[in-house]
Amino acid sequence: MATHKILVIDDSRVIRMRVREMLPEGDFEILEAKDGVEGLNLINQVHPNLIMLDFLLPRMSGWEVYQQIQSHADLQLIPLVLMSGRKEEVTEKIPEPFEHFEFIEKPFERKALIEAIREAMRKASELRRQREREAAAAAPVAVGTGASADVQALTQRIEHLEQEVATLKKQMGQLLMFIKQRLGSK
Known part of the structure; x- marks a missing residue:
């Protein structure tokens, strides 16, 4: 029996089949939903280990499903890959950098899919580690451990700054790639 569940929510049967074929064989089960309502129901029923969500869906859009996921702290921790044929439609609603999910533009190749996952x-x-650190920081500190709390606070600040630097590096790389693509197309 599969221990990991991957939910692919896309109105295109071809995309759902393509994702199924591209994923490496392993100890997981691929679930499929053809619209946002069906997808959200499956998310709530099975709490999958990964969600692949098309942004444009019938009955309930991918944007609406995304909003539902973001409104539940436990669902936010499920790895999410948003898919769309037009990135502009996603960035219109959710500005980059995409902090808590990954985006893949359709059509995509196997290597890009694996990297996005x-x-x-x-x-x-x-995100899970950040929440754990925040919970630990919010926990009451025993009397006489002020120095220890200061060190912990500084350590958390350093980790936060390192994450910001990593995000900025990624954004810079994306910007450079965009500029190179624009220069190459002229």
């Missing part, structure tokens, strides 16, 4: 898992893991 890895990155979505990394982002979800970072």
